Every structure is written in C-alpha cells, then in structure tokens.
Amino acid sequence: MCKKIFVAATGQHCGKTTISISLLHLARQMYGQVAFMKPIGPKCMTFNDIVVDKDAALMAGIYGLEEDIAFMSPVVLGRGSTKQYLDGLQSREAAEERIREACNKLESKSEFLVVEGSGHGGVGSVIGLNNARVARAVDAPVVMVAGGGIGNVIDAVELNLPLYEREGVEVKLLLVNKLLPEKREESLSYLRKAFAPRGLMVAGAFDFSPVLADPTLAHISRLLGHPLLGDTSQRNRIIHHIQLGAASSQKVVDGLLPSTLLVTTSSRDELIVTISSLYHIPEYRERIAGLVIPGHAPISPITQQILTESGVPYLRIVETTAEVFSKVTDHVSKISADDREKIDLIRSSAERVLRGGVVEELLKA
Missing domain, CATH: 3.40.1390.20 (HprK N-terminal domain-like)
Structure with a gap:
C-alpha cells in the first residue's frame, strides 16, 4: 500500500516546494519507488509536449520522473480556466475525478507519494477544490508549512486550519520554515505552547538562507x-x-x-x-x-x-x-531544475535538519 503526505502551506513563499524536494529526497532513501503530484496547477508550462504545473515539471526534472508527468499535474488552471468553471463549461466533479484517477495511477506504481498543494488553504476555491478538499480527495494526511515568526505564524495557521477541519482532514504537523537562527528555539517553543491545546505537533524546518531565497x-x-x-x-x-x-x-x-x-x-x-x-x-x-x-x-x-x-x-x-x-x-526567487547549488543545499539541509525527527517518523507512518 502506498503511503502519502499532502504538503500544504499557510500562504505563498513559505518554502512549500523546498519542503517537497526535501521529503522526496528523504523518502527515496526509505522506499524503492517515490512519486510526486501537484493536483491543482495554477502556474503552467509546456513540458515534454504536455501542459503541466511548473512545480510538477521541476520535480520531474530533479528526480527523473518524466514518464509520470501526465499524472503529476492532472488539473492545470491556464488563462481563462476559472471563468470556464464559473460559466459551467468545466465542472468541479470532473476535475476532482481527474485528480483521483491520477493519484490512483501514481499509487499503483509507488511506495510513497508526495502531494503538493497550491498557495494557502483557500487556493482552488474558485473551481470548488481548495487545498483541504483536494487533500480529502487524495486521502492524505497534511503537513502544513509556515514561514518564520511567532504571531504571524499563529494568525496564518488559524486562518487555514478551519478549512481542513471542515473537510475532516487531519493536519498532522506544522512545519515552520525560514526561521532566524538566533530565534529558532525561542520561536518554536512559543509556537508549541500556542498549538498545544489543538494537539498540533510543531517542528522546525530550515533556517532562512540567502542562497535559497536569492x-x-x-x-x-x-x-x-x-x-x-x-x-x-x-x-x-x-x-x-x-x-x-x-x-x-x-x-x-x-x-x-x-x-x-x-x-x-x-x-x-x-x-x-x-x-x-x-x-x-x-x-x-x-x-x-x-x-x-x-x-x-x-x-x-x-x-x-x-x-x-x-x-x-x-x-x-x-x-x-x-x-x-x-x-x-x-521578485521572489523560485527554484529551477538547473539550480544545482540550491538543490544540493536543500538535500543536505534535509539530511541534517529533518532526518531523525518527527518528519522522518511521519514518512514511515
């Protein structure tokens, strides 16, 4: 049976793609066959003559997943797509079915599947498929990625969590990214205190890195x-x-x-x-x-x-x-498959920061 994880975020530029690269890297050391999917693709490009989301193309390029690219990006929202859904020319039901079929296909040939959401929890609502509903459709537990800080993280998480609660999707872990090294432990301590009543686990991801950000x-x-x-x-x-x-x-x-x-x-x-x-x-x-x-x-x-x-x-x-x-x-820098220095840094950071903790336990669960 294929294990799965849904990588969500409290907003844009939290480092969700960086975390997805890291999880794929660690999972590949534990499982023989690992897959990736971006169910809703708001930023599209042509890859091997197929229109797919940029993050799906990125993961295919990094990890040699090109043969599965048709299933890695089942729903792409190109120019005019949202109007077509609102005008009834495309349906939520059909899009959700494409996502389920792609997920089933990837699960059938993989031992572990990383599913990456789009933006904050509400992205995709215009077609009736926000991140929480997609996580429910693929039946995957959620890791929510947030940027660094304390108050702004609490505010952002509290805005996003009700969507997942409404859909009955379990958020297993809050992964706090882009932490300031000198405030890392203090920030994580207060965030654990803030979310303890909810029973939400909190873990630290990567410290802020100019190499990754620039x-x-x-x-x-x-x-x-x-x-x-x-x-x-x-x-x-x-x-x-x-x-x-x-x-x-x-x-x-x-x-x-x-x-x-x-x-x-x-x-x-x-x-x-x-x-x-x-x-x-x-x-x-x-x-x-x-x-x-x-x-x-x-x-x-x-x-x-x-x-x-x-x-x-x-x-x-x-x-x-x-x-x-x-x-x-x-401009906010996005990683490309050619950014070998950045990708190598992400992988080595994943080995150092995420291995051996709650993230690795979640990959094995």
Whole structure:
C-alpha cells in the first residue's frame, strides 16, 4: 500500500516546494519507488509536449520522473480556466475525478507519494477544490508549512486550519520554515505552547538562507524576458544584492557588496565602462554578479565594445530604470531544475535538519 503526505502551506513563499524536494529526497532513501503530484496547477508550462504545473515539471526534472508527468499535474488552471468553471463549461466533479484517477495511477506504481498543494488553504476555491478538499480527495494526511515568526505564524495557521477541519482532514504537523537562527528555539517553543491545546505537533524546518531565497542571473533573465549576454556560463550565479547605479561611479563601486547585480541606465557610459574594467580583477569579480542596463538611449559603440570584451554578464532592456528596478527587487526567487547549488543545499539541509525527527517518523507512518 502506498503511503502519502499532502504538503500544504499557510500562504505563498513559505518554502512549500523546498519542503517537497526535501521529503522526496528523504523518502527515496526509505522506499524503492517515490512519486510526486501537484493536483491543482495554477502556474503552467509546456513540458515534454504536455501542459503541466511548473512545480510538477521541476520535480520531474530533479528526480527523473518524466514518464509520470501526465499524472503529476492532472488539473492545470491556464488563462481563462476559472471563468470556464464559473460559466459551467468545466465542472468541479470532473476535475476532482481527474485528480483521483491520477493519484490512483501514481499509487499503483509507488511506495510513497508526495502531494503538493497550491498557495494557502483557500487556493482552488474558485473551481470548488481548495487545498483541504483536494487533500480529502487524495486521502492524505497534511503537513502544513509556515514561514518564520511567532504571531504571524499563529494568525496564518488559524486562518487555514478551519478549512481542513471542515473537510475532516487531519493536519498532522506544522512545519515552520525560514526561521532566524538566533530565534529558532525561542520561536518554536512559543509556537508549541500556542498549538498545544489543538494537539498540533510543531517542528522546525530550515533556517532562512540567502542562497535559497536569492535569485540567479537566469531567474532575472526569465523575469525580464531578455537573454543573458556576456559570459553566459555564469547564468546560475546567485545574486545576493541588487543595487541601483544612480550615484557617482566611485560611490557605486565603493558600495558594491558580494555578488551584486547592478542596475544602471544605458546613458551611464562611464559607469558601464568602469564596471566592465573592474570585472577583470578577481576582487571585484566576487562583487559584480552582472549588469542590467535599461533605457531607451543607445549604448555608445566604444562602451559597447568594452562591455562585450569584458565578459561581464548583462541584460539590455528598453524599459525605464524605475520599471526594471521595481521588477527585480520585488521578485521572489523560485527554484529551477538547473539550480544545482540550491538543490544540493536543500538535500543536505534535509539530511541534517529533518532526518531523525518527527518528519522522518511521519514518512514511515
């Protein structure tokens, strides 16, 4: 009989996908055949000629599950899908049946199945299939992932739990993620005290990690919709700081922090030349991750030559500096199958933090 677990979350960006990667990694060490499913897919892409949710494609890419991709993402909500459900052109019953059939198929060939929810508990309500109802449909106990903190975690969990209680789904564990290392034990102690009356177990997941939280150059390239130029072998370099090149060249250079992405308008020839020249120096190469060069003004031919010859990774985009800076600073990094450094860190962290505790007990239950 296939064991299952449903990974829920109190909201977006709690690290639900990171936890799913970790659970799959640990489960693969305990069971011969492990599967993954994202029943409701709000963010779709084409993978092996099939439209699937991005997280399903991610897990297939990481763990070699491509042959099961058709069952890993049974319901995808593309553009216009919600209106079709509200107009009666698609039905909740049909979507729920597709989810059950896909789950049964994966269960029939697996010993352990990780089912990942979408966003907070209410996501999917527009088609009558919120996370709690989906967890009931696949008959899986729930691990709820929350971000770090105390009060905000309690508030978020209390908003989500009634949905699962209404559907008669058991929430086995609250897994608190992105904890501040210096406050980890204190936060977990208070959260255990807060949820003790509910009988809800609380465990700590990963501490906040800039490596996992910060985007790569490839992410920024996809976000802005422009190709990475220069040394593209650096596409998976992680950006830890984003700086606006608005001050004098000297002040900008003095303010460079490790692995900085510099956003500077195309009319700042002197700054582009300075950064390009410094990129040859190892000390500064550690600080300069790359350039984003927005603006309608063309880059002068000599500046372009120096920029090209330097090899510094850059993106050239004809938008205003304000628009581009807002996009990259508001961006929340999502893991891709190419992010080997991040994936390796997740796996090693899972071995160190989650193995041997209540999470491993839950995988064996």
